[in-house]
Amino acid sequence: MQDFINQLPQLAKDKHNENKKFFAKLKKKPPKKLDHIMQELHDEEFEQTDCLQCANCCKTTGPLFTDKDVERIAKHLKLKPRQFEEQYLKMDDEGDLILQQTPCSFLAADNYCLIYEVRPKACREYPHTDRKKFQQISNLTLKNVSICPAAYNIVEKMKAKIPL
Numbered sequence: 001m002q003d004f005i006n007q008l009p010q011l012a013k014d015k016h017n018e019n020k021k022f023f024a025k026l027k028k029k030p031p032k033k034l035d036h037i038m039q040e041l042h043d044e045e046f047e048q049t050d051c052l053q054c055a056n057c058c059k060t061t062g063p064l065f066t067d068k069d070v071e072r073i074a075k076h077l078k079l080k081p082r083q084f085e086e087q088y089l090k091m092d093d094e095g096d097l098i099l100q101q102t103p104c105s106f107l108a109a110d111n112y113c114l115i116y117e118v119r120p121k122a123c124r125e126y127p128h129t130d131r132k133k134f135q136q137i138s139n140l141t142l143k144n145v146s147i148c149p150a151a152y153n154i155v156e157k158m159k160a161k162i163p164l
């Protein structure tokens, strides 16, 4: 797994133009059963992917935190939302709340998430490959294939399965 993760940025770079063209066509003419196809591809891939052997998303990128995420996690940590923000978060150029540092402060050495039960919505949904109307998040997916081995595999299988 680690070898694949190390190679992923280059593999994703090599596929970038092909993926970009594919997603442009997908956006124009999404198949009727796209939601169903993506759910199947996502489930198949995650049946054989052990995120605990990877955690590359938690190590290299971070989620956006919604107000609800902040409230829930702060309560769990017995902090006031303001204290939680000051200790762990910062605002990015677009005004979104993100982690002050990567790897994420809540990632333990064994790749477990220390706040798993209350983790941000974006962490629960990452890499968003079972999202409805998947064609609408192509820019995010183009980025995620360089971070997430499962997303990379899903997009490769998707291209094989959906002739455009």
Ligand code: SF4
Pocket: 049, 050, 051, 052, 054, 055, 056, 057, 058, 126, 127, 147, 148, 149, 150, 151
């Ligand atoms: S979601 Fe993707 S990047 Fe994150 S741990 Fe699982 S396989 Fe790795």
Ligand code: SF4
Pocket: 057, 058, 062, 063, 104, 105, 106, 107, 108, 112, 113, 114, 115, 116, 119, 120, 123
């Ligand atoms: S909160 Fe948990 S799941 Fe989300 S990035 Fe941090 S360690 Fe990973």
